[in-house]
Amino acid sequence: MSAAVEARDLAIGYPGRRVGAGISLGIRAGEVLCLLGPNGSGKTTLFKTLLGLLPPLAGEVRVLGEPVADWSRAAFARKVGYVPQAHAGIFPFTVEDIVLMGRAARIERFAAPSRHDREIAADCLAALGVDHLRTRIYTEISGGERQLTLIARALAQEPALLVMDEPTASLDFGNQIRVLDHIGRLRRRGIAVFMSTHQPEHALRVADRIALLAPGRLAGLGAPAEVATPDALAALYGVDAAAVAASLPAFSRFPQHRPERHAS
């Protein structure tokens, strides 16, 4: 079976400004790949390139074995969900309206969402434990609630791959744990997850593999224990290895603390 998403010798960036090059990685169904990297290393640029929102400067992106360039936006959206960082929005849509937008690629052009679409939207909200938000106004809920709403919207696309840009960034402690647990459940449902985070302990908690993105290149890719070492993180973020170990309690008991299932 082909990888959910595969990047081959990818160069990313904008016309006239190359952000990174030589990036090769693949994510299989039911695998969680976490992307760690300092600010400005190109995490969002990499995501946009994988999502077909930015053309690659070189190399190729394949989703389910097909080059991204060959997909129509609607067909792509039926396979790949994108969870952006939460923003406030402008118009007072209800949370249900927002989640129903996730059904856009599965609804006939110009048609209205059916009862079935509404049920799926409700299920996605319930799966994240936020079904009570359904009739609330998106512009009025908290940042964490918005983030959960956007995850529900991506789930409503019924994707094979979820790309999540710092899904825990604006969440409180409880919601962070809830979202990480939910990512674990998505993995068990066979969904491939590619997420970025600024918190290595989150990556250590959910990831099957970790990718380190240094400015301009991929600095590491592999099992969490091999890749996210204090030394590697220290080099990646430009800080002292002892300081990394001290601020990450996971490292003191790292050999025992491994994801229950990790591929190869």
Next chain:
Amino acid sequence: MAEMASTRPAPATAPATVRTRWLVAPLLALAATLAALSFGRYPLPPWEPVRFLLAAAGFVSMEPDRYALLYNLIVEIRLPRVLAAILVGASLSVSGAAYQALFRNPLVSPGLLGVLAGASAGAALGILLEGHWLLVQTSAFVMGLAAVGIGVGIAHLFGGGSIIMLVLGGILSGALFTSLLTMVKYMADPYSQLPAIVYWLMGSLGQASIDDMAWAALPMLAGILMLCLMGRALDALSMGDDEARALGVPVTAVRLTTIAAATLISALTVSIAGMIGWIGLVVPHIARLLVGPGNARLLPAAASLGAAFLLFADGLARNLFATELPIGIVTELLGIPVFLLVLRRVRRGWT
């Protein structure tokens, strides 16, 4: 369920009320149409237009004299004006609502990309050239399209067609055509042409003949329908380009279709009725209060409400004083207090 209800805050817009509320706008438009056909220098009871319609269809009988009088009054005198008000009001409002979603800004109006500035300059040029009325209309329409073409061209040449470059392109092309208008005014004969240009720019529905309406109605209805069909795609676009693309919406195609349809119908409104301000900004907000922000409902509601609003404004323009006021003045005077009222309730969506 009971305990959930106790912890759940009252929904701002219960789905059941929204489902019936969308009826309000078309009913208002229907009532305003009947009122507009009834009121005037020779007032009719509001059921007379209905009775006339039934008589024309052969369902009821009517004395030939009465029928002839009503035919003259309703079909020949009032109908062109009423049709113009409906089409112009609906076009400006639906374009405004679509632009507000497209540009993710509730303060945007249909003139954003320069269509109104271009059309005004075109009409003034037509008057300067002492052309037939048809020349004025054609030149207004063509230069309205040209202005948007230039704005969108600038955006695509210099900024890849992003939202901010579209707005800047619109500002540039609007400024270009506004200065062109000033130049035409300066060159115009100050005793005959200049007043004609100034009055024309104030807007009037009275210039529209039934023939004008006949050729303009089809493209306008098509444009309004096209925009209404864009509703769900515009919902996604209002979340941002990347998000909309990731949701499966072909962003560039939707954006260009929306701009093309809105430009077409806005330019036609100027050729029919001159400059009518504020309606494209205010009416979408009233419609949003009524049916919520979902564009699939909002755009048809804005179209109906815009028709009702302009019929009402035209009624005021015709009947308030012994002589007719330019409609543009009335929509502006009426639009400001309405907008203030709306602002008080709409703030929730603008945080």
